[in-house]
Amino acid sequence: MALAADAVPREGGQTPAAGSAAMSAPAMGTSRPAVADGALGRKRGPGALAAAYLVLYNVVMTAGWLVIAVGLVRAYLARGSYHGLYYSIEKPLKFFQTGALLEILHCAVGIVPSSVVLTGFQVMSRVFLTWAVTHSVREVQSEDSVLLFVVAWTITEIIRYSFYTFSLLNHLPYLIKWARYTFFIVLYPMGVTGELLTIYAALPYVQKTGLYSITLPNKYNFSFDYHTFLILSMASYIPCRGRRSWATWRTTAKWNERAATLHPNAVGSGPPRITYAC
Amino acid sequence: MKHYEVEILDAKTKDKLCFLDKVEPNATIGEIKSMFHKSHPQWYPARQSIRLDPKGKSLKDEDVLQHLPVGTTATFYFRDLGAQISWVTVFLTEYAGPLLIYLLFYFRVPFIYAPKYDFTASKHWVVHLACMCHSFHYVKRLLETLFVHRFSHGTMPLRNIFKNCTYYWGFAAWMAYYINHPLYTPPTYGEQQVRAALIIFLFCQIGNFSIHITLRNLRPPGSKTRKIPYPTKNPFTWIFLLVSCPNYTYELGSWLGFTLMTQCLPVAFFTLVGFIQMTVWAKGKHRSYLKEFRDYPPLRSPILPFIL
Numbered sequence: 001m002a003l004a005a006d007a008v009p010r011e012g013g014q015t016p017a018a019g020s021a022a023m024s025a026p027a028m029g030t031s032r033p034a035v036a037d038g039a040l041g042r043k044r045g046p047g048a049l050a051a052a053y054l055v056l057y058n059v060v061m062t063a064g065w066l067v068i069a070v071g072l073v074r075a076y077l078a079r080g081s082y083h084g085l086y087y088s089i090e091k092p093l094k095f096f097q098t099g100a101l102l103e104i105l106h107c108a109v110g111i112v113p114s115s116v117v118l119t120g121f122q123v124m125s126r127v128f129l130t131w132a133v134t135h136s137v138r139e140v141q142s143e144d145s146v147l148l149f150v151v152a153w154t155i156t157e158i159i160r161y162s163f164y165t166f167s168l169l170n171h172l173p174y175l176i177k178w179a180r181y182t183f184f185i186v187l188y189p190m191g192v193t194g195e196l197l198t199i200y201a202a203l204p205y206v207q208k209t210g211l212y213s214i215t216l217p218n219k220y221n222f223s224f225d226y227h228t229f230l231i232l233s234m235a236s237y238i239p240c241r242g243r244r245s246w247a248t249w250r251t252t253a254k255w256n257e258r259a260a261t262l263h264p265n266a267v268g269s270g271p272p273r274i275t276y277a278c
Numbered sequence: 279m280k281h282y283e284v285e286i287l288d289a290k291t292k293d294k295l296c297f298l299d300k301v302e303p304n305a306t307i308g309e310i311k312s313m314f315h316k317s318h319p320q321w322y323p324a325r326q327s328i329r330l331d332p333k334g335k336s337l338k339d340e341d342v343l344q345h346l347p348v349g350t351t352a353t354f355y356f357r358d359l360g361a362q363i364s365w366v367t368v369f370l371t372e373y374a375g376p377l378l379i380y381l382l383f384y385f386r387v388p389f390i391y392a393p394k395y396d397f398t399a400s401k402h403w404v405v406h407l408a409c410m411c412h413s414f415h416y417v418k419r420l421l422e423t424l425f426v427h428r429f430s431h432g433t434m435p436l437r438n439i440f441k442n443c444t445y446y447w448g449f450a451a452w453m454a455y456y457i458n459h460p461l462y463t464p465p466t467y468g469e470q471q472v473r474a475a476l477i478i479f480l481f482c483q484i485g486n487f488s489i490h491i492t493l494r495n496l497r498p499p500g501s502k503t504r505k506i507p508y509p510t511k512n513p514f515t516w517i518f519l520l521v522s523c524p525n526y527t528y529e530l531g532s533w534l535g536f537t538l539m540t541q542c543l544p545v546a547f548f549t550l551v552g553f554i555q556m557t558v559w560a561k562g563k564h565r566s567y568l569k570e571f572r573d574y575p576p577l578r579s580p581i582l583p584f585i586l
Contacts, residue, residue, distance in 0.1 A: 216461040
């Protein structure tokens with residue numbers, strides 16, 4: 001749920017996004033009407049048609065993650081326990097999380113002013129966890145760590161997509177903006193923990209079955225060990241999530257400073273230029 | 279002779295960094311940089327970017343003061359380019375690495391493969407051939423760096439050496455690991471495939487070298503002039519009719535040959551990544567040629583005839 005300062009999109013850490021995947025879904029900058037206020041040299045915003053499409057997209061995504069949230073609550077109430085809730089929302093989770101791949105396209109086409117590379121890394125990290133870990137290694141699906149990141153993602157995404165929806169409509173309630181910055185503090189570590197524990201839980205099964213691995217000899221003289229790859233992925237969380245957390249912390253601090261001076265209850269106080277500062 | 283006064287301001291903060299009086303009108307930017315260096319010894323000339331405008335393009339070392347659009351008191355803006363390292367140093371380091379690293383794998387130095395294979399030799403002759411080709415390629419590059427290339431810039435930012443060495447050394451290790459592996463599988467079509475691949479490889483090595491020599495001869499020693507390259511009597515240069523950067527074309531060809539020879543996926547990846555990077559460079563070079571020369575031959579493509 002990281003936000004960059006609402007300054008020039010290139011602010012704060014245009015560091016190469018070496019696997020800088022975040023718990024929250026990919027950056028989708030707010031759209032601005034094509035007549036950007038003082039946005040010299042910034043990426044162009046969407047036209048009217050694109051803006052309408054983006055509103056639709058964000059509404060659908062908000063609804064989707066709400067469906068997942070409701071599904072989790074209902075399943076919990078029905079069963080009376082936390083365990084195995086993944087199965088009750090497996091399909092919508094896969095559908096809506098995978099749908100986020102469109103956000104890469106939005107950046108590439110230019111209707112959203114975020115970096116394709118950064119957005120790409122962030123979506124791919126989510127998609128990787130959804131498909132290449134949770135879906136692929138059946139045995140981890142009943143782990144509690146899965147619930148941990150699913151809940152974190154769900155709350156984050158509901159806030160994030162509704163944030164974008166309201167911003168596009170130029171009517172952003174302060175509450176949502178506040179929530180986005182504040183919930184991150186709990187949700188991000190929660191999500192990261194859930195993800196790491198899930199990957200860790202998958203390791204023995206991957207090693208035992210040789211999942212997604214290629215051994216020598218073969219006629220293309222290539223090998224790949226998925227088990228080692230997963231371990232390296234876990235290790236990459238330290239620099240990547242660390243950098244992301246730091247950037248978000250800085251952004252939040254800057255925003256709080258600015259909010260302290262401005263009227264805090266201003267509704268629709270201008271959609272900030274959002275790019276991920278990682 | 280009317281002397282100029284030169285003041286140099288920091289491009290970001292606009293602080294006055296240096297004031298030079300009694301500067302000759304025919305002084306070059308290079309000479310001004312040396313004078314600036316005297317008052318700020320930490321900023322050697324190679325890391326100075328001097329411009330007329332804080333956000334403008336860097337002036338060239340050869341630019342002469344009196345020919346610039348400045349009054350008799352000239353104001354320049356300075357930006358620190360960061361620590362610099364010479365191109366020659368970077369090239370030598372980044373090419374020496376693969377040469378040595380590949381040999382470590384070829385000779386199966388301990389701790390790479392299982393201990394029973396230490397210092398053994400591969401039983402496939404294509405593996406020996408591949409080692410010769412790979413080594414030849416990098417020796418050629420080293421020699422060209424020392425004796426053939428004429429660089430337009432002396433230096434590049436220091437961080438490039440880490441980036442570049444990671445790329446070259448990393449890929450070299452990755453390729454060499456598989457080619458020299460005890461479980462290496464030789465090419466599917468055997469000797470035929472290897473022979474064809476070797477011919478392609480050698481052809482492109484000679485071609486690449488021919489282009490380097492031609493480009494060198496375009497530029498008198500110590501100069502930084504730029505001219506349109508044309509085909510010469512050497513048939514390997516006739517490709518200039520169709521391509522702006524045939525050195526990259528031949529380089530791609532060499533690595534395609536090596537991929538075919540070794541039938542190794544990591545080599546194919548390396549070829550692909552190199553091709554992407556060289557295409558970016560070729561397109562840039564092609565664009566500069568078009569901008570600089572009105573009479574640039576229209577038939578030429580940046581890197582692949584008619585295609586790219």
